[in-house]
Amino acid sequence: MVSVVADGECRWRIEPAGAMRVPGVVFATAGLLPDAPGDQALQQVADVATLPGIVEASYAMPDVHWGYGFPIGGVAATDPAQGGVISPGGVGFDISCGVRLHTSTVTRADAAPHVGRLMDLLGAATPRGMGRGGVLPAVQPAELDEILLGGSAYTVERGFGDPGDLAFCEDGGAVAGADPGALSARALARGKGQVGSLGSGNHFLEVQAVDRIYDERVAGALGLRPDLLCVMIHCGSRGLGHQICSDHVRVMLSAMERYGIRVPDPQLACAPVTSPEGRRYLAAMAAAANYGRANRQLLTHAVRRCFRNAGLGEVRLLYDVSHNLAKLERHMVDGAARELCVHRKGATRAFPPGHPDLPDPIRAVGQPVLVPGSMGTASYVLVGVTDGRAFHSACHGAGRTLSRHAAVRQAPVEAVRRELAAAGVLVRGASERGLTEEAPEAYKDVDEVVHTCRRARLADPVARLVPVGVVKG
């Protein structure tokens, strides 16, 4: 059992031991620490600290929980110039899973008479659940390549969105360096029929209302005001991203010995960033990231049509950001700028005010950090802070406390439906299994997680959003 020691405000430290090259650092209250008997999340934080080239520490966000190899809520940066590695398990199976948030032009009260119809339209317009079907019919190989190279930017070119949307997408809507040729035939086959689809599990499309503003200046700059109706989309790269992760874990497992890399868990399979295996994964990962962003952009297009059909006006993109991705970023380490490979898995980039990668209209206030709550609970908008930690990263959600299996065992579907109805949340399209796996009782308290981000200096809360209606797989 790994032990943690208190190390400041909402901060815990795992001392380097054995093969650990750096300490583990967990940002949490005592109550948020994943310390149930048998839980491996803290062991995973320690295991990540053994990776070649890791810099500063193996970090965990307040929503940390047990994942594949790396914990979900984990952040780890490696230095490619010092033998630093890239690990598919540090990105996760759902490559570029992320969140986009839109504002509308109507308040909750103005929209109230039309919300039932809006939810019916959104339910009908949102391909979801396991398997096939998307906003686009099965795409031909040439078009799939365009999506893998161009992401949201390509779909906007095709007419699925406003050119102005792209400024509010991380990376302008497309990650550079994507290579469709780095994808297996199976990954391509799984991707062709799911372009513009929600998926299942914790993915959702939610109509929300602004419930509380924490910072009026920043909220104003982002276009958020009390009672404003908003739409949040949480989805990823579907079967295509999953297949890429599986493919490259296998490749790296067999390559590690050649590079003299030993890891404490095969799920931490990795290769040097500068190696052929490392570069090929990054090129495939970028392609999956673009697929995920195109996916979310197509759902935005569907949302806009639904709002117009319901007589509820226009919808503006506030921001789109991934929380499962590795990126090459410049960071200051011990007073010197270094180019690092930052893995964020279930963790959101949180660039500070003034960062050059942020678009003009929001650069002054910092990068929006979009935090979806568990089903039926609040979601949050935060912004990155100047004194941010963990290579400018923050939480990505509430964080599970119960496995999917345990969640299904502990609550009957009727109880979950009653709870959502009592909270006044309209539900469309949710499967019984989806509802029980995603019961709020299986998650940490998102309010506490967000509050902890502020106390730990990861990001500052801007606004709290509450659910009005949800479309789920």
Next chain:
DNA sequence: ATGTAC
């Protein structure tokens, strides 16, 4: 998260 095992 995921054609919940190829």
